[in-house]
Amino acid sequence: MIRILDRYILREIAMTWLGVTMVLLLILLTNQFARILGDVAKGKLPKYAALDVISLSVVQYLTILIPIGLFLAIMLALGRFYRDSEMPAMMACRIGLVGIYRPLFWFMTPLIICVAWLSIHGGPSAMHSVDLIGAEAKRGADLTSVEPGQFTVLSPDRAVVYGRSISSEGFLEKVFMQRQSENGVIEVVTADKGEMVEADDPDVKLLVLHNGRRYEGTPGTTNFRIIEFEEHGIPYRLPRVEPLVKRAKSMTFVDLIGSNDLIHIAELQWRLSVPISTIILAIMAVPLSRSRPREGRYERLTIGLLVFIIYLNLMSASKAWIEQGTISTNLGIWWVHVLMLIFGLSLLAIQNGYFRRLIK
Numbered sequence: 316m317i318r319i320l321d322r323y324i325l326r327e328i329a330m331t332w333l334g335v336t337m338v339l340l341l342i343l344l345t346n347q348f349a350r351i352l353g354d355v356a357k358g359k360l361p362k363y364a365a366l367d368v369i370s371l372s373v374v375q376y377l378t379i380l381i382p383i384g385l386f387l388a389i390m391l392a393l394g395r396f397y398r399d400s401e402m403p404a405m406m407a408c409r410i411g412l413v414g415i416y417r418p419l420f421w422f423m424t425p426l427i428i429c430v431a432w433l434s435i436h437g438g439p440s441a442m443h444s445v446d447l448i449g450a451e452a453k454r455g456a457d458l459t460s461v462e463p464g465q466f467t468v469l470s471p472d473r474a475v476v477y478g479r480s481i482s483s484e485g486f487l488e489k490v491f492m493q494r495q496s497e498n499g500v501i502e503v504v505t506a507d508k509g510e511m512v513e514a515d516d517p518d519v520k521l522l523v524l525h526n527g528r529r530y531e532g533t534p535g536t537t538n539f540r541i542i543e544f545e546e547h548g549i550p551y552r553l554p555r556v557e558p559l560v561k562r563a564k565s566m567t568f569v570d571l572i573g574s575n576d577l578i579h580i581a582e583l584q585w586r587l588s589v590p591i592s593t594i595i596l597a598i599m600a601v602p603l604s605r606s607r608p609r610e611g612r613y614e615r616l617t618i619g620l621l622v623f624i625i626y627l628n629l630m631s632a633s634k635a636w637i638e639q640g641t642i643s644t645n646l647g648i649w650w651v652h653v654l655m656l657i658f659g660l661s662l663l664a665i666q667n668g669y670f671r672r673l674i675k
Contacts, residue, residue, distance in 0.1 A: 320405060325418040327395075332388035332422075339380050340373065347372050364448045371448075374441040378433040381426055382593040383623065389419065389600035390619045397606045415601050423597050427590050434589035435568045443565035463487065474551070476522070478509065486510050490524055492549070503530040504547065512548070521548045577644070581637035584648045588630055591652050596623065599659035602666050626655050 351368055354360040360368070393415065396402040405414075463480045474494035478487035486508040493503045506527025511520055524547045532539030563571070563582040571583040603619045633648040 321418040321421075324392075324415060325422055327392040328388050328419065329422055331392045332384050332426075335387045335391070336377075336380050336384035339384060340376055343376050343380075344369065344372065360449070368445055368448060371441040371445050374433065375438050378430065378438040378589060381430050381433070382589065382596055385423060385426060385593060386596040386600050386619065386623060387616070389597060390604040390616055393601065393604035394606060394615055397604070416598075419597060419601070423593070427593050430593050431590040434586045439565050439567065439586075443561065446562070446565055482508065486525075490527070492522070492524075500531060500533055504528070504549070506547070520551050522551055523548045577640055578638050580644050580647075581634045584637065584644075585630070585634050588648045588652065592626065592630065592655075595652055595656050595659060596626070599655065599662065602659065602662035605666055622658075626651070629654075 348369060351360065351365050355362055355365055393402070396405070463478050466475055466477045468475055474492060477491040479489035480487075482488050487510065488508050490506045490509040491504070493501065495501050504524060504527060506524035508526070509522055509524040512523045513520060524544075526545055527543075527547065529542040529544065529547060530539060531542070561570075563576075563578050566579065566582070568583075568586065571579050571586075574580070574583075599622065600619065603622065604615055606615050629651040630648055633642065633651055636642045637644060637647055
């Protein structure tokens, strides 16, 4: 009977966790997708990098979504047990609140290992990859952001490119380009179509124009030259990218351990706090999910969300205090975990009547 109940509890919590996590992830990705599309439209991000950024964002989001998903899944699953009077039946089989932790332990152990990996290595590595994509986007976004019907400025040459439409073959049709050299000479080119072509030099790309005219001269004078061409390649030097400086959030775990900087110490403690908080949230969720007969369906869930928000805010505040030097690094974020663990164990002890037994 106990084995059957363990499997039943495990299945209910696992399915609820999967549903909650997927819904929260979908909400976050929808917002992220809209922001990325905006960056692509503004030319801040190349089109080919959009899917990579979204994939890397999933890794970063899961670092937080797995703990909150587990917490909500436990409260929702056990809350349904109380509402449908299944929990009293389990208690009649000698399955109390403490007995819930056995199947819960089987489920949360791989999740905690996954969260620890995401927090310590996966998330920071994904963030560093996003920073690299952003740095490369600054280098090549000008070329990939040439959209039909819009004037696009290509730096560092400050050339202005316009194309009326894009053909089915991928050519930019009815192209107009203007740029000015350092000696004040203006160059205006019109062509039937154009395309971007890779050059031998990785720092240079070519805007190849077909069937057009090139006007070159100095404004205010009659010294102009007009050239007709069938194919004309205009070199474009890619902007230089400054060396990427790693942020604390994207640094490796080893680099953080060897640093005495307060920001790095705060980041190190935060990464270790994520798997610790996952364990404590699971412990607190069991007593927080206990509801009385005729109690509102989402009343306990509201209380649980309030506890989670307080927990998260205390962790964030402690991290900021470490960075500012307000509190000792030895105290750090650890006091928050100790406080919440005491709170969770106290709830568990009260509901199991441990304090009443001590008094008697």
